[in-house]
Amino acid sequence: MSDRVCVGAIAGAFGVKGEVRLKSFTSEPNDIASYSPLWTEDGQRSFSVRLTRPVTGGLGARLSGVETREDAEALKGVTLWADRDKLPSLPDDEFYHADLIGLAVYDTGGVLIGKVRAVYDHGAGDILEIFGPGRKQTLLLPFTRAFVPTVDLAAGRIIADPPEEEEGE
Template identity: 55%
Template sequence: MVCIGQFAGSHGVRGLVKLRSFTGDPAAIAGYGPLTDEHGQRRFAVTLNGQVKELWLARVEGISTREQAQALAGVRLYVARTALPEPEDEDEFYHADLIGLPAETADGARFGVVKAIYDFGAGDMLELQRPGGTLELLPFTRACVPVVDVKGGRLVVEPPAVVEARPDGGDSDGAEAAGAGEGEP
């Protein structure tokens, strides 16, 4: 299942729901047929009725009051991965296709398995479960993840070097902090 949207609250008194779309073309969310909640227990037939800022106003079958619409706030909307079109470019992929892929270094050493992908506002981060169970976040950039091979079932990663701080405040590689020791009080 792939999350393609989320209900964001009610609009007006006649049951319209605010809807945040996560699809490439935001209006396409209504074209995927009935959407489900995360567990597939509830189905939502959605018709778009306009926009308010970055949100859609939607009519949801069976929802006719403000209270019913407001009760849907926060519900994430899902479709089966098979309902989505295949990416046209080899450098395009769905985040859902990366979950569970093994990650290895350029020399073929196992690095971990992709558990999740997050966007905290400064770009995507991969959460990798390392051998032994520890979790590690890695920037999802071309520099840190030079190869994404969904068909081959793997990622190649180049984790950034870790710079450890010395007790005296300098870096472990002998470099001093910029500006330190240059006649400053």
């Protein structure tokens, strides 16, 4: 597990005085400001965050050290990371996506299926993208107790019960 978790991204400038359009990846979007300071992925820069107003496609925010529209535009696409110890602890059956990516996935018989490459949420629940040796394409598996009965972060593995694949898939 890393010391930081991605909690948002800068979608671009908003206005002319250095305000940014912020996309929050937190379950309650406004909570992102309470996890300040937020860091760039490489850890080179940090920002304190003050939310200003809701804007189309996200939140308006002021970041420390960002004073002009040009400063804000230069940050477009930058992901923002919070220190893990500032984030709320989760119930036993909930996980941060960052903690699932890279975990080995085994079937219920102990055979390695692959590793979690990504976690998607398209609105109907999380989906794990699993890629492994010998696979022609990735396996997309609903992240539900029926398909993923065990997640063992300490051991770095997931036990999955995927549906049977048909020949040719």
